Amino acid sequence: MIDINIEKTLQGSSKDMQLSINLQIQEQEFVAISGKSGSGKTTLLRVLAGLESAKGTISVFGKRWLDGHHTLAVQKRQIGFVFQDYALFENMSVEQNLLYVAQDKELARHLLELTELSSMAQRLPARLSGGQKQRVSLCRALMKRPKLLLMDEPFSALDPSMRLKLQHDILRLHKEFATTTLFVTHDPSEIYKLAQRVVVLEDGKMIQDGSPKDVLLKTKGSQKFSLQGEILEIYKADVIYVAVVAIGQQIVEVVLDGHEAQSFIVGQGVQVSTKAFAPTLSALG
Amino acid sequence: MGGLDLEPFILSFKLAAVVTLILFLIALPVSWWLSQTKCRCKPFIEAIVSLPIVLPPSVIGFYILYTLSYNSPVGAFFEQTFGVKLVFNFTGLVIGSCFYSFPFMVQPLQSGFESLSKNMLEASYIAGKSKLQTLLKVALPNIKPALLTAVIVTFAHTVGEFGVVLMVGGSIPGETKVASVAIYEMVEIMDYSMAHIYSAIMLVLSFSVLLGVYIFNQRYNKRIGVM
Numbered sequence: 001m002i003d004i005n006i007e008k009t010l011q012g013s014s015k016d017m018q019l020s021i022n023l024q025i026q027e028q029e030f031v032a033i034s035g036k037s038g039s040g041k042t043t044l045l046r047v048l049a050g051l052e053s054a055k056g057t058i059s060v061f062g063k064r065w066l067d068g069h070h071t072l073a074v075q076k077r078q079i080g081f082v083f084q085d086y087a088l089f090e091n092m093s094v095e096q097n098l099l100y101v102a103q104d105k106e107l108a109r110h111l112l113e114l115t116e117l118s119s120m121a122q123r124l125p126a127r128l129s130g131g132q133k134q135r136v137s138l139c140r141a142l143m144k145r146p147k148l149l150l151m152d153e154p155f156s157a158l159d160p161s162m163r164l165k166l167q168h169d170i171l172r173l174h175k176e177f178a179t180t181t182l183f184v185t186h187d188p189s190e191i192y193k194l195a196q197r198v199v200v201l202e203d204g205k206m207i208q209d210g211s212p213k214d215v216l217l218k219t220k221g222s223q224k225f226s227l228q229g230e231i232l233e234i235y236k237a238d239v240i241y242v243a244v245v246a247i248g249q250q251i252v253e254v255v256l257d258g259h260e261a262q263s264f265i266v267g268q269g270v271q272v273s274t275k276a277f278a279p280t281l282s283a284l285g
Numbered sequence: 286m287g288g289l290d291l292e293p294f295i296l297s298f299k300l301a302a303v304v305t306l307i308l309f310l311i312a313l314p315v316s317w318w319l320s321q322t323k324c325r326c327k328p329f330i331e332a333i334v335s336l337p338i339v340l341p342p343s344v345i346g347f348y349i350l351y352t353l354s355y356n357s358p359v360g361a362f363f364e365q366t367f368g369v370k371l372v373f374n375f376t377g378l379v380i381g382s383c384f385y386s387f388p389f390m391v392q393p394l395q396s397g398f399e400s401l402s403k404n405m406l407e408a409s410y411i412a413g414k415s416k417l418q419t420l421l422k423v424a425l426p427n428i429k430p431a432l433l434t435a436v437i438v439t440f441a442h443t444v445g446e447f448g449v450v451l452m453v454g455g456s457i458p459g460e461t462k463v464a465s466v467a468i469y470e471m472v473e474i475m476d477y478s479m480a481h482i483y484s485a486i487m488l489v490l491s492f493s494v495l496l497g498v499y500i501f502n503q504r505y506n507k508r509i510g511v512m
Binding site: 030049051074075076077078080081083085087088089090091101126130143144256284 | 412
């Protein structure tokens, strides 16, 4: 089990923020850490990795990593870390990037095969696409067969098709290497697809902790269907008003009466829900 | 052309080679430390490192002469203990030039290290590598253009220096009379034709070296995908 109990003062742009986390994670759990930017997600990951200091205690599978002022050096924690910007060693080929972490040619070959990168083994990182770089970064993070794998927004720089491939690879490797995995993300669909548990941070505190279904599903009471979006425009059409709302990557129109149109403003976050009719699904294309 | 004495050039290049080697070894840990530290004393150290850029060479030369001459404790100590004189010989030139060229080695290396992705270095620590291993295997290989610039500029700057060399070394043929000092003397005795030849050689050499550096940097950047 991983037991995290830490405090850290973060210097924000406007005011200081207190990061205060008390979190227990079971072995081989796949946990998503979510929340707005500046809520302390990345800092939590970096403290776990030993890249930043904090007060409190961290114990991982029975070993003390942080105990008061005594910290285990980052070099000795034997973790895997996937950075948002890949952070590959630019001077080394794909294969060398892996072997630098551990001289295990067999494992390197295996990982590159799993992620379909075998043909790229001798290339320099500068000659790879973003998705390929992130897969190399994932392989590199697993070269020490870490028990704990940390990923800081691993998908954020990738286009949707690349995300899908990487999500598939991550799930597979998580199972094969039996890692306990923590990853930072904003994307609900990623959380739903990958994680068994999601922890939501706000201003350095944990405000939600549960299964993705419990945390992510927004319907309340008799609501059948509920989506969060942002109003882009409100315009008048004959006697009614129409609000244009962005929901994820989609744009929808919702009819408003005059009174409602007064009460909303452009840019406002809104919930689009329906009670009377069950939404119907039909296949795309 | 029979009278062309190449000794000052050989001396200049020998001096520059020795100084570049010594400074590389000293500047490497200093610039690495400066690039990574969050210490409050950093601006103080940086200011000291950069002093030789703004100080007149004669000032540096004067202080070095004052500190290392037989009349000073340091100079006396070296002469009595090791039997080495530190001024008006080649050793003196090397010491003086090391002070004078130090910022030209430190600054390119430091800005090279600072431009490296912080995450890349952290990835190396996470991989279990020490600071030294990270410096040698990850940081240095990824700042090749800065490294080349530092080495070449230091070398060229040492070849081209005049004030400190004259103050600390004088002009002893075969010992401290480097090319720049030789040219100065030729002009003094109005041997303009010789001064022309020496100056032209310096000009061509310096230009070729710099051209080489910039061509390398352009090719390197293309290969690594920056351009």
